[in-house]
Amino acid sequence: MPYAIELLNITKRFARTVANDDVTLKVLAGSIHALVGENGAGKTTLMETLYGLYQPDAGAIRIHEKEVTIKSPHDSIKLGIGMVHQHFMLVPPLTVLENIVLGAETTKNFFIDLKKTTAEISELAEKFSLNVPLTEKVENVGVGIQQRVEILKAIYRKADILVLDEPTAVLTPQETVQLFKILAELKEQGKTIVLITHKLNEVMAISDHVSVMRKGKIVGHLETPKTNPQEIAQLMVGRPVLLRVEKSEHKAGAPVLGVKELTYVDRRGVEALKSVSLDVASGEILGIAGVEGNGQSQLVECITGLIRPTSGSITINGVEIVGLNAREVFARGLAHVPEDRIKRGLVIDLSIKENLILSLQALPQFSSRLSMKRAEITSNAELLIQKYDVRPPDPNAITRGLSGGNQQKVIIARELSRNAEVIIASQPTRGVDIGGIEFIHRTLVTARDSGKAILLVSADLNEILSLSDRIAVMYSGRIVKIFPDNKVEESELGLYMTGSNQELIREAK
């Protein structure tokens, strides 16, 4: 079979780092090729080079066996390359149709030839089973549909090579299954697909070949049927990795965190939380599954004192904490790993040691009235850096320069150093690489075993299923189901997550 893409000895440097170091990648025409690696391994840079967003410092690109120079996406589109970025490049107030044709409009007397365009796109959509509501505005359709719009957009521009960057990051399990059906259909019709991902089960499920990148280099090309997740993970991280979380049976104690009939109406009048009740006992991890935007963030912000619930009660060991601010809630024995580490959890322009005392700065341990205790702050940092294996192990390093995993370790280290009874962990491993995930999971399980009550919020179902002792599902501001254990099928969770469960519909009636 001929190659659709050949990237030959590509090197791409940025000021500080080598994103791609002498990378060679060949993709067979009509195949699905997975490109895996940890965050910062250079996958996206490599594909964006192919798409013309970057110029390689060295190396050559061949498309369909012809050497090409790609100066901009304009060139790559002409060569039949389409890219679906991790963050969609759509204009929300325009309709699906308008978004698809944007920049490639067929015009008739200065106006978009709606009739002709609609017919063309409908035909394409049918051919690849990409159902989209053409006249609906993009802002009114779900992410799954938006992604199909992106794919249609590429195909409409006659792409026969399609690059998808982490396409399942925002999808529910059902939507992922849908997407994979579409990809299989595209492959059937002769398209070549490159899938950037770090989810190994997806690699196994859909790809024909897999290339693994680590630290800017290709460390392995494998045929998917002849490999296994363990081998790929080891290549990605560079050492053997535990993919399953080792966890003993849980011995839950008395409830510590109690949430009762919590309701939150936001500034626009939207009821983001509708009478949410749950409790978390010491020594257990309660996982909250749900598609993002179904009230999880508001639940966490209410509990941690960042927003004030409209009604309801939250207690720690029976003591009411509604109405307290963040600092006071921390003082009542709560730790909080926020969902967005860059926006909330860290001040990335400050050093590691300064971030390790964020919200703890007023404790007598770290400051007196007149000055900060600099020696204590440094030794605190040295201790935590060592315990949580933060790299670089330099208390004075500016946090901005750390990898996502290490930034997250700084937060986890700080939050666990509080010795709080309740830990709220929101998306604790988002954007963290496999090695870091393993470490963070182990840390959370250890905290559980030592009797902490942990509320885990995650969009990653694998994480929820492997860490939780009980699982609650949130949909549209409600807890729609609490499973008493973690022996649930992903697909069943998915049904609750999308609100399409029969039981629910009956309940609503």
Add this chain to the structure above:
Amino acid sequence: MTAKKHLPRLVGITSVLEHPITQNFLIPLFAVVLSFAVGAIFIVMVGKNPFEVYSILFSQTLGSTYGIGQLLFKTTPLIFAGLSVALCFRAGLFNIGAEGQLQIGAFLTALVGMKTFGVPFYLEIPLLMLAGMVGGGLWGFIPGYLKAKTGAHEVINTIMLNFIATALVSYFVTNLYNVPATVHTPPISPAGRLPRFDAFVSGFQGSPVNFSIFVALIAALFVWYYVDRTRYGYELRVVGLNSKAAEYGGISVSKNIILSMTIGGAIAGLVGTNFVMGYKYYFEEGFSTGTGFMGIAVALLGNNNPFGVILAALLFGMLEYGGLVINTMVPKELVSILQAIVIIFVISSNKIFRKILTNFLKKRTLSIND
């Protein structure tokens, strides 16, 4: 293949560029040198020899005790104003209001000074300083409070308060508290006078430079200690760098906004120590010719670091006094042009400097490899 060889070099450039010495010292210095070079073009355009003009500028300001005295006298208010802006910057606030704050502060210093005859100097001097700080602080508190409670942007409100301050002070000085037929207040109590340098060193004779410069240096030390060494400063920096993280950490964003604007205003309000307590011993309308605005440039050039502010204030002090010196040779507008060029280069120098250094090191690496 050579590509791999320069790699460590290129990485080296970044570490050189981000080194604090480069950021705080080399780049501003580069900007200053470059702006003098561009200024030379303007000097040639008015038909003068730039070397001659610059040599007079330097020798007249730095070459004599008197010149240094004048230079320090011009520098002092710039330090106060620069510190005020820099402190607010660290909290993420753009204080355009130092001008208004120092007007109110200096006026209040004079007002209290003229009403408190008979108080011993060891009480009078702190009292007058306090008056200045209260006045400036109040003028900083108002936009800080509005920002914290209503979200009204401090840039607009400080600009408006500048107008109000100037008009208010002008009204008081010309209508209520003036010496007839003048635009200044009656003198303050002699106990409130700060000693001049010429009382100790005769070389300073004729220059009004006075102990106010020490107040400015202490203020700089205070700002440094407060911002970098206390937990209040830590909280202020967190608010300035990431207010969402401050919220998360239980640090009150609005309290810190109000506090830093108030302290910034109070520091600007100390400008009266130089003019009122150290020079004229009364408040005069129009005594500050845009010192508060120059403070923005000083803070910028000083990288919002209190010690950088001192150095930057010295430079602008020199330009200000030097302007008077070369007045006879070149049009006085030239100094304004020079000051503006310095500011422009400071703002853009980081990128220019980066480019030049990168190219320079690249060429050297290539020739080594060849």
